[in-house]
Structures are given as C-alpha cells and as structure tokens.
Amino acid sequence: MAELTRLTMAQALDGLSKKDFTAVELTEAHVGAMEAVRPLNAYITETPDQALEMARASDARRAKGEAGPMDGLPIAVKDLFCTKGVATTAASRILEGFVPPYESTVTANLWRDGAVMLGKVNLDEFAMGSANITSHHGEVVSPWSPGAPGSWSRRIVPGGSSGGSAAVVAARAALGATGTDTGGSIRQPAGYTGIVGIKPTYGRCSRWGVVAYASSLDQAGPMTRTVEDAAIMLRSMCGFDPKDSTSVDMAVPDFRAALTGDIRGLRVGIPREYRVDGMPAEIEALWSRGVEWLKAAGAEPVEISLPHTKYALAAYYIVAPAEASSNLARYDGVRFGRRVEGGSLNELYENTRGEGFGKEVQRRILIGTYVLSAGYYDAYYLKAQKVRTRIKQDFDEAFRSCDVILTPTAPSTPFAIGDNSDDPVQMYLNDVFTVPVNLAGLPGMSVPAGLGGDGLPLGLQLIGRPFDEETLLRVGQAIETAANFTATPPFMA
Template identity: 55%
Template sequence: MSNIIDLSLNELVDKVKSKKISSKEITSAYVERSKKSNKLNTYIEQTFDNALKNSEKFDKSPNLEKKLPGIPFAVKDLFCTKGVRTTASSKILEKFIPTYESTITQNLWDAGAILLGKLNCDEFAMGSSNETSYFGNVTSPIADNLVPGGSSGGSASALAAKLTPATIGTDTGGSIRQPASFTGTVGLKPTYGSCSRYGIVAFASSLDQAGPMTRNVKDCSLLLEVISSFDPKDSTSVNFKRPNYYSELNKNIKGKKIGIPKEYRVDGMPTEIDELWEKGKEFLKDCGAEIVDISLPHTNYALPTYYIVAPAEASSNLARYDGVKYGFRAEGENLIDMYEKTRSQGFGEEVKRRIMIGTYVLSSGYYDAYYLKAQKVRKLIKNDFDEVFKKVDAILTPSTPSSAFKLGEKSNDPVSMYLNDIFTVPVNLAGLPGISIPAGLDKNNYPLGLQIIGKPFNEQNILNIAYSMEEKINFKLNINDWWIK
C-alpha cells in the first residue's frame, strides 16, 4: 500500500469504509509527521493525544456510513472549538477557551472527523502572507524563505506539507484562494450564506465565508458537502436545496460559456500568468466549453472599496475585545485607560491599522464620503457580475497577480500587500463562489493558480469546471521535506 499521507481525502475515506485501513493508522501517520513540522510553524494548538484516543474510540465501533469516517483534521484557528483554545492568532485571545463549537467544525465532527489541532493564520485573518500572527509567521513548505499566503497560511502550509489530509479556512478577501494558489492546492470560497459563520471569530461579517482547502477538486466537493448547511444560528445563512456536491461531481461541461474579463489583465503581471490563463482557455475549449470575452468595468475599484468596507466592519466587530469579559487585559488607572492599554497591547500592528481605518471611515463627518461611497461602489461591482452572468455560466481568471513572495518582502508596505487580493476581493464583495486550482509553475518552480468564479449558489458548476480542467492540467506538486528535522 502506498504511504498513508500520500493518499488524498477521498481515497482515505474509501479505504476506511472498505476496512483496509483504520482511523488509528491514519491519525498516527499525521500525528507523527506533524510532530516534525515545527520549522513551518503551522500549528498553534496540537491536540494529538486526544486525536489518537478519538481514533481508537472510532475504530472500536466504526460508523462507516459517515462522510469523513475517523479522518483527522487540523483547522484554522479562527473556528471556535469547545474546550480547545482558540486564538485567532492574536495576543488578545491567547488564553481564550470557547464554551461552544462553531457550526462548521461541528459539521466536521458529526461527519466522523477528528480534531488534530488548530492552525496558524494572520491575526484576526487580516493579512495576505501569514506574517501578522502573534505566534510568528508561517513558512511555506515549498521553500524556507517563502510565505504561504494568507490569511489561511497555516492551513495552506499544513495541507501542502501533508500534515492534514484536508483543511478548512476562511475567506474575507481571498484568504482561502490566495494561499491555495501560493501552495499548489485547491481552495474554494462558497457563496455568501452557504456555510455558517456561527462560531467563527468575526472579521468583516458581510464578506466572511468558510470553505474547504484540499489536495484536489474531488476532495473539495466532498468537504464542501460536509460543511455547507443551513444554520438558524447564523442570521445570514441561506436555506436552499444543497446538492450532493461529491456524488454529483462530473466532467461534463460541454457548451458551458466561460467569460474572460479583460480588466483582469493588469499592468506588471508576469507573462507566465498570462500564458497560464491562455492555457486555461485552451483546456476549457478542449472540454467543449465556449470562451466569451466579457467586461467587468469596475474591477479596479474593488480593492479600495474593500479597504473601506472590511475595516469598517472589523472596527465594529473587534470592539468586543475590551479586556473585561475574556481575553487579555492590561491594567489601567481607570476603566477607559484599561480599555486603551488592553487594546493597544493586545492587538498587533496590522489589526490596529485596520481598526483605525474603520473607525475613521465610520466617524462623524466622514461616513458619507467613505463608507456610504464604498457601499455604492460595491453595488456597481455586484451589478457588473449580475450583468455578465446573463451571458456566461462562469468566469476564468488568474487567482493572484504573482506567485508566492519572500518573507518580509511586502510587510512594510500595506498597499502593495493589499494588491495581492486584486483578483479575489471582487468575488467577496459580490458574495459569489470562487475556486482556485493549481495550474502551473513559474520560473522559480513556485505554483500558480487559476480562479473560476460562479453564479450565486452554483458551486457545483465551478467544481465541475475545475474538475475538468484539473485532469487536463495534470499539476504535480513535488516538494521535498526540507523542513523535517
């Protein structure tokens, strides 16, 4: 039998179901490997002993009807896990132990999965390189000087390094798709309202969505099927008939119309990405799809819009961290002084910067000029998509304007860091589903991704398109285990 850690999620599930392999064997393999991964700094909390105990428990009376029978999972440390420390990679939550479970992780455990540990990310998911974490930056398994992307950087790094068979991230402006693209993995941001936000540490509530990060498209469809559910506890959760994404996955995309937006060809983009995009179009044509040139005229305005809307919502959401009810407290001379010192010492620089931006755009005299203006431009951006989706079934774009960059390369220039999300942010603003799949390598052998954007609640369609392209692309991620000590 091939090495356990080389099997993909759906292969592991099949092997457990056919009793060829036990949960204990799988869990032990991932625990052993994860224990050697300190150089990558992916884990904030390791629950290995419990995971092994739970796998033994599973094996004693295995329920093989489950969708993820006894499969170990490490997840982003933004999901509240009952009784297991949840930090959002922030000092302010360093000792926070939730008294409840997020719906997404509950769905995982209900499907038979077992928690391996909590994965590093940018602080409160604010960042594109996983360099803003209080617990230190995450390194990409691809090279020792490379960022894994962010904010779900720990998830992407752990997935690519095979420390977990698959994982869950969150995506507010690209935080699943950009790190997936940087690490040669698959990442899907579902339609807003598809996956419950209950129990996820909130960043920007009108944009946040959780989603699967996997080694291939088939795994992605399986995991989406498990985590997507209607949840009365999330007032924006949408009650629609969810397909069986996994069993309905197919490669029949004949006659599908795929839009190519001209505005996504940006200045200074490496020619390799342009070539990859061209190749993507050819693959789609080979599969019988039809390529249609389209225009999304307000694309350029998406990022500045996002950097008003997201910080505004963040400044409100993060107002709860006051040093009173939970989390870090700095002592002060009086109540106000305690608040100010707690928040000044408890939050990192990027989080404080965004709270300040958000506070400014919502403050008296500036609300109309910034926040209301951004909401109006957001409407124009959404209208662009509504208009083109009358003509096409999906849209193909690059996932990012560059491959992974070096640690420290962009951390002193906020705007240049923000520009990373230029192709992913419009999708969040319009609430659409988007998937990034690995599509090739650049001259340094760093992975590059392509993004497929779909109509609201049409995840099945973009999964099918991704599944068809994946076969043609035949991407292989060959990384050596330099990080194992």
C-alpha cells in the first residue's frame, strides 16, 4: 500500500475520517516503509508492535468519535526524546542500554493527540553536528542523490542533527517526525532533503524529557512534507509545561487556521548581511526567486540590516559548547547508561566518557569547559552573551520595518558524506543562517524551494517575531505554493 505512505498528514486525516482506510492499515504501510528504508540507516529503534497497538487504539477512538487532532498518523521520533520503555540513545554510546522510565512532554502531547510512534530515528550524537555523521549508530544517508534523476548513489548527507528525521520523512517512511533545533538542526536537514521544518519560538515546546544539548537554545519542532502538516503537528507538540521553567504559559493557536493564503501587505525583510562571500550563485538566485514569489503574492520586500550577523556563529560555538559541557556532565557511568570500570573514581569517569563520547562531542565538551574556565570566562562566555543580546536587538530593530524575514536556509547545497568531516570549522559554517535565530530565540522555518543544478533540494528560511509562528506558516505556504516543489528523492519506500 505504497500510496498510503505518499499521503500528507492532512490527506491521511481526511482518509481516516472518511474511512477510506484505517489507522492500522496506514501504520502497516508505514511499518513496511520503515523496513524498506533500512539502507538509509535512519531508524535506530523500530517499534512496529507498539505502532500497531497504538494504531488499533486509534481506530477504536475514531469509531467512538473521540479521534484527536493527529489520530492515527504514524510518525518517527528523533532519538533525543525520552520515550517510556523504549531505548533512548541520543545516538551516543554512553547511553547504551538506557531505557527511560518516563515520556518526554512533547511526545506525550503527540500520543495524547493520537499520533502513532513508528520508531526512534538517528541523529548526530547528542544533536551535535550538521550532517548526521557523528552518530554512534553510523551516518544517515540522504534519500537524495546528485546527478541523473532516479538513481540513488548513497553519497549525500541528509544534514543534521535531525538527519534521521529528515531522511525518513523525505523517503516516505513516516508522515512526519519530531526534530530538535539548537543551531539549525531542524531547518538545515529539512532544507537538504526537500521537506518542511519549523523551529518554534524558544519556550513554545517543553524541553522536559528531551536530552539536553544547549538548554538556552534547544527547541523541538516538527518535520513534515508540507506546511499544512507542519501546522498540524506543531499544534500538538507545543504548549505550556510546568515541568520546564523556560516553557511559556501561552495559549496554543490553531496554526492550521492561520493558513489563509493571504500575505498581501506583509513586509518581508531581506537581510543584506546574509549575502555571504562564497555563497553559490544558485542559492543567491533561489533567494531572489523567493522574493519575487512573495512579491507576486502581494507582499512587500524590504531591505533590512542585521549588523551583528557576522559574530553569531562565533557566539554560538561558545554558548552552545559551554552549556553542553555542563549538560553532559551527568553522563558519568554512575547511575545509568554505559559504564567502563576503572581503578578509581577518576578512572571510571575517564574510561566511561572517553569510550562513551565520540570525537565531536568530546571536542565540544573541551571547548565548553575551556570557555567557562577561570580567566577565560569574561573573554569568551560573557562576550558571547553580549553578542547574543546584540543579535536579539538586531532582530527587534529589523521587525520594526518588516513582519517576516526571508533568507536561504543554508549557504551551501547538500554535500557528500566525508566532505568537511576533517574540518570542523567548515562544517560549522553550514549553520551561519540558522544559528542567529536560536541565539535570538525566534521562530524559524525551512521550506523546500527548488532543486540545485546537481538535482539536490534547496530550502528557503523564514524568520518570525517571537510567538508569531502563524505568520511564518502563512508565508511559508505562499512559498510552497509558488515553488510547487514536487520533486521526490530517488530512494523512497
């Protein structure tokens, strides 16, 4: 029943309510798809039995007229969300054997609304990476390939850190997936795989039960194939949670209702600082095309300035590792996960953490420890926090003259596995357009906008005012409509 896996969430909900098919049938199709996409190395843990059980329960609810907003929709969960009774690894060896006795708030919200869990998907270890090549479970392969359409060469990265989520949604092995975004980890892989990804405003989604990378930047969000699906899934994911002190006590809007298609009169900010050196011409061209689409739909482009953009990446790679170095201190082999014994407590720590953490994680822990050290704190961490304030002020200022900001999602096209892997700085540069959004706590979204010359997807990013995901979605849909992105990857379930 391959056609069932080709549906959007909105179409699937429609079909379920019309009894064209059952949640069990929809889930069975996706369980089959999950098996079919194993070459992507995207699923870490498949939970077909749990999925079918949830699907049966969903059908029973629907029969009683008690179907929730996402009832019966099979989705994948990034393996950074703790799921009760299901192994949660954060793609790290150090969490080997860890089975959470609790469910993250975001996934609990999704199950409350009827969604069905297919399994847990791969990511960069502890969400640290932009290519999904740092996972202990091995790299994820993008279902896309450059060159001749239809042939899959298994060469391209799906982006990261939510690479597994992006790959399974693009390859039609889940109707949607949860992602998390600390510096672009939803938007960049969404852009690289031709799907939609939203990082909502910081505080929209509870962080409770999500393995922390950088607490002041981490935010969960949906990854789907359409803007409308993103609206459906976002609504279920977010909401106030008293267990997360940084969660915001605000009503959750009906995001789907915001998709009016009318963006007339909206002012779209084009930041001049995002025209970075060395950006491929095709990305530049795509960006201009995006401006034209929105203009044609009645919006008004305005040039804006975000003068501190050039410091954002540096600030991010101080703040995020600093928080990570502290957040990851709890993985010590004492209470859960993998332990490597030693002759003393220090040896136990060294052995456990030395073997448990991969290179990139160790690199960031070291950077973070360094920038917080006595004598360096002011020069690095404190300075970075000041930069962060300036970046936030840049956006505040910009939003006085525009309603939404349009940029490319990433300054480069998807690259091959192995590229950039020996040069972390080159890898970090991929995040240049997404990182400022996290530093400012704003909502951001990537929408597929076209294919590059090599046949790989390219995304455009929208940045909104705090808690104005509705405008973001509305404009995103306008781009989606204009771009009419119908390309599919050569490898699909």
